[in-house]
Amino acid sequence: MANPSKAKGTAWESDVVAYLREKHNPAARRNVQMGSKDIGDIDGYYLHALEAKAEKEITLSSYIAQANREAIHAGAPFGCAVVKRRMKGTRDAYVVRDLATDVRLINRLKIMEEALQDADFGRWFDIDEELREAA
Incomplete structure (x- = not known):
């Protein structure tokens, strides 16, 4: 090149x-x-x-x-x-x-996490625990 x-x-x-x-x-x-x-x-x-x-x-x-x-x-x-x-x-x-994009992303993540907690708290808990351990 x-x-x-x-x-x-x-x-x-x-x-x-x-x-x-x-x-x-x-x-x-x-x-x-x-x-x-x-x-x-x-x-x-x-x-x-x-x-x-x-x-x-x-x-x-x-x-x-x-x-x-x-x-x-x-x-x-x-x-x-x-x-x-x-x-x-x-x-x-x-x-x-930019901050506006990041806020839209974090709001989406928050809403989706709350929806998963409502729909299947056990699955949310397992995923949360797994991702915390990986950090």
Whole structure:
């Protein structure tokens, strides 16, 4: 690949996909770029359009604006950017979104947890215990 910056970005996207496949969703994959109707760099991060960024100079505002715009194009309720930390591995990357998006995500999580508690408290308790142990 002639463009070193593009090669670095492609490698980062591939690293993020590999991590997501192992820890989250085996079907995660890189998206084909679609120009003005881009749907994010990576598909398979539940409910999110994901922008992967590995740049020397971090510009969160542009990453979040791009992720939010691409979430709309993808029909995803949330957009986020996964930003590479210098000299760190994939698991140490930053996941960033604006506060409005995060509040919508946390509200959804809260409502769904309350619904599961009401429907099947034992199942909710078991899942809660398992996820606390994994943290």
